[in-house]
Amino acid sequence: MTDPDAEPTQLALVPSADVGDAGGQGPPAGGAADGGPASASADRFAGAAQRLPVARVAIEVSLAHLDRPFDYLVPEAMDDQVVAGCRVMVRFGGASVSGFVLERSDTTEHTGRLGRISRVVSSEPVLRPDVARACRAVADRYAGTFADVVRLAVPPRHARTEKRPLEGEEPLPVPAERSTVWAAYDGGTDVLDALATGGSPRAVWSPRPGAAPEAGLVEAVAAVLSGGRGAIVCLPDVADVERLDAAMTAAWGSDHHVTLTADLGPAARYAAFLRVLRGRARVVIGTRAAAFAPVADLGLVAIWDDGDDLFAEPRAPYPHTREVLLTRAWDSGCGVLVAGWARTPEAQQLVESGWCSSIEAPSAQRRAAWPRIETDEPGRALSTARLPAAAFRAVRAGLEAGPVLVQVPRTGYRASLACQECRRPARCVRCTGPLRQDDPGAPPRCGWCGGEAEPWSCPHCGGTRLRAPLLGDRRTVEELGRAFPQVRVRSSVGGSAVRDVDAEPAIVVATPGAEPRASGGYAAAVLLDTWATLSRPDLRTDEEALRRWLNAAALVRGSADGGRLVVVGDPGVPVVQALVRTDPVGFAARELGERRAARLPPAARLATLEGPEDAVTDLVGHGWPEHAQVLGPIELDADDDGPRARLVVAVPRSGGRVLTAALRHVQADRSLRKRRPVRVQVDPYALG
Structure with a gap:
């Protein structure tokens, strides 16, 4: 934050x-x-x-x-x-x-x-003063350079597009309309009124399912446009951008907004950028790069589903889109809207610090809007399917009323393999990587080096038979097809995701983030292999699991309409209980409290330094800020240049500016002396 x-x-x-x-x-x-x-x-x-x-x-x-x-x-x-x-x-x-x-x-x-x-x-x-200030602030915040950040902010020049005159005039303000979405929330209409009259409200919004989230975003942006100001809305992926683009076009046409995504070609992206720069559009919707858009008279910055890892920039200095938008809001004094089915600890900290208000629906309305959620422990699967009894009944009952969603955490056929006798994970003899099976009848293959592992024998017990503790989407489709032979079973995974399905009875097997929307909502849903989702050794494991599950649950009809969701997993796990209660706010508050106790982001400022082992070791004794906690060096996998290591430096949040200044001095000193580079990440999204 x-x-x-x-x-x-x-x-x-x-x-x-x-x-x-x-x-x-x-x-x-x-x-x-x-x-x-x-x-x-x-x-x-x-x-x-x-x-x-x-x-x-x-x-x-x-x-x-x-x-x-x-x-x-x-x-x-x-x-x-x-x-x-x-x-x-x-x-x-x-x-x-x-x-x-x-x-x-x-x-x-x-x-x-x-x-x-x-x-x-x-x-x-092309580099407006306010965007230049944001680039400088982001570079300082993440211990990077202005040159690296400005490459993220300003797209490459396309001379032919730049020389072509833009058609049309600056669009007129959009008339404000009566709210149909925000009126259902305590304080919701106050936010819209403030945006329409030139105010700068800051809110973290936890919407209730039922209405598409685009409708609430369109109303918020319309309020800003009615006052003659502009807005930036960032969404995780292209599918979300296309849905919001369609909703805005239906509301007021295409003259007021542009889309900025990585899928646009150089000419199209630069043309959209110039439309905003020259005042022909006041609203930008898009993915990461849209956060730097040169919107005039910025009145609102908004982000949907800020916990999605797609918002973590993979290029130096690795800024997070949420932080870029907050930086611009602080610089310009515009309004802020952080929204999503789940709530991140970073968003909760904005609320607890008093910088943002929390917008939620009354508890009774919230419970009616979410499906009825129950748990069913694995291990009681029927002989015809991998579903436990309660999940099987939910699928069968749901198919009588419409489509059913089945979420699986992995793609492929048999996503992991283990010894049938001793149950230990099956490993590659060459690189010790995990083995998997890509297709029926295919030999086991290493997930790291890609080499085949046939014949295979367990080095621990000598067994030669393999079992699959974790099945992928294709094997799940196969088993559900046998269990429900009269029903169409579809698959939706990243790279070949299905956008929408109709209201006819069908089973949709999808990986997290690739779940299509169903017309009228899914009648039921099942979350399989939740233990695999919770097995990642990462700081955000529980947070990411709840985000994925709530995103799926929001696609199911509300309990008032008979919607039902079955979680196949241990009912005693706290994050599963948070899902059953549909309590993203309470979970975020507890997670933030635990982060404070452990001195972890966002309650503290943390940096990792990775590079050659000798270079990282030399930095252990660097003059780090007072009260800094230095962990490491930790050995990493070697590369072509030799051994590598990681150093972790954490400080209280109040010392964040001092830490980033120290990191920038480290980078400047190494650059000046032409020493081997060290990769620096401040508050990295993934911290395993």
């Missing part, structure tokens, strides 16, 4: 002595060793623009010790082209590099010779 009372920490380092000479421009603004600001003079700035001859340029170089703007002269011939936010080429370190103009000035603090801008790539101001 972004600290609302914290300002980003800037890093001040003396640059390499040969950087300025090689690039012809010297230290950055504020980096001169002596002398104060030097005013423009005819001799010094000969041939430069008469007005504001100095441009501060953020070069696209990801070296941490060069992570600051540099001053360049603006040639007189380029005076009209060099504007704040445009792309330019400059000489730096003896090479031609690209960069963004942050601002123009009539003074510089550098007393030496300044280089000149070589070329203006485009005068389009």
Whole structure:
């Protein structure tokens, strides 16, 4: 969570002595060793623009010790082209590099010779000041560089698209409409009223099933548009974006919003970006990259299902979309909406800190909207299926009223194998990886190296027979087809997911995140192999399990309409009990309390440093902040360069800025001395 009372920490380092000479421009603004600001003079700035001859340029170089703007002269011939936010080429370190103009000035603090801008790539101001501030803040928050973050924020230029004039004018505000979704929640209409009148409410919304979540998001965005402001809505995947896009188009047409997703080609993505930049659209919906969209008069940032790991950026400096949006909200003062069927500890902390309010439905309405949830322990499966008795009855009864959903945690046929005699996991003799069976009749194959393992014998007991403690979606489809021969059984998994199914009786076997929506909702659902979902050795195992299960439960008809969900698992597990009670808020509060006691994110700030073993070992004695807890080094799997290790550094949340400043100094020092790189992640999403 972004600290609302914290300002980003800037890093001040003396640059390499040969950087300025090689690039012809010297230290950055504020980096001169002596002398104060030097005013423009005819001799010094000969041939430069008469007005504001100095441009501060953020070069696209990801070296941490060069992570600051540099001053360049603006040639007189380029005076009209060099504007704040445009792309330019400059000489730096003896090479031609690209960069963004942050601002123009009539003074510089550098007393030496300044280089000149070589070329203006485009005068389009693609990096707006508010987005540049967000990039700087995110880089500081995650101990990264501005260059790495700006690559996430500004898409690559597409010259042909940029030169093509955009059609249409700036859209008019959308008239506010009476709420049909938010009126059902205590304080819901107050949020919409505030958004419509220029206010900036901040809320964590736990919706109740029944109405599609897009309807509530459309109402919130409509309220912002009615006041003439813009909004950003981030969703986990393309399917969610397409549903919201369709809902917004049905509500007010396609002129007010654009979509930004990774699936768009370079031209389409840049065209959507330019529509927002030039004021032709005020709303952006999309996946991770949409969080940096240059929306004018930003009135709301919203995120749906913020616990989905798709929001964790896989590229340095690995920011989380929720934190990017909160950073922009803190900078602009706009409204915030964090929503989802489940609630993350990070969202709960926003509520408990008082920075956000909690929007929930009354308990009676909430219970009626969720299906009736019960548990059934495994081990009592019928001979014709892998379902325990209660689950089998739920499927059979559900098929009389409509489609039935069966969630399985793994894809494939037999997702894991074990010895039939001693029940120990079957391992590959080459790399000790887990064995699996991809197809009926196929030989066992290693999940790591891909090698076949036939013939196989157990090294512990000598047994040669294999069993499957965990079945994948294809084997599940096969067994359910035998158990219900007159019913159509469909599969929906990542890569070949089904978007929607009709209301006809059918069984849909799906992996988490690939569950299609059913017209009118599923009549029943079964969650299989919950023990496998809970077996991951990770900080977020319980949190992620409840999120997956609640997302599936929200697709089932409410208990008032006969909806039923059976959880095949141990009923005594606390997270299973939280599902049975459909209590995401209570679970998030308890999880946050446990994180506080253990000094883990989000209650604390934590960083991992991974790299060559000798480099990581050297950092153990680094001058870490006071009260820092240093764990490690921990051995990791070696790579081609040799042994690797991990170091974990944790501090109280109040020390987060000091920790990230220390991490940036570590990166800058190693970069300056050309030492082997170390991968730094602040508050990593996965912490095994």
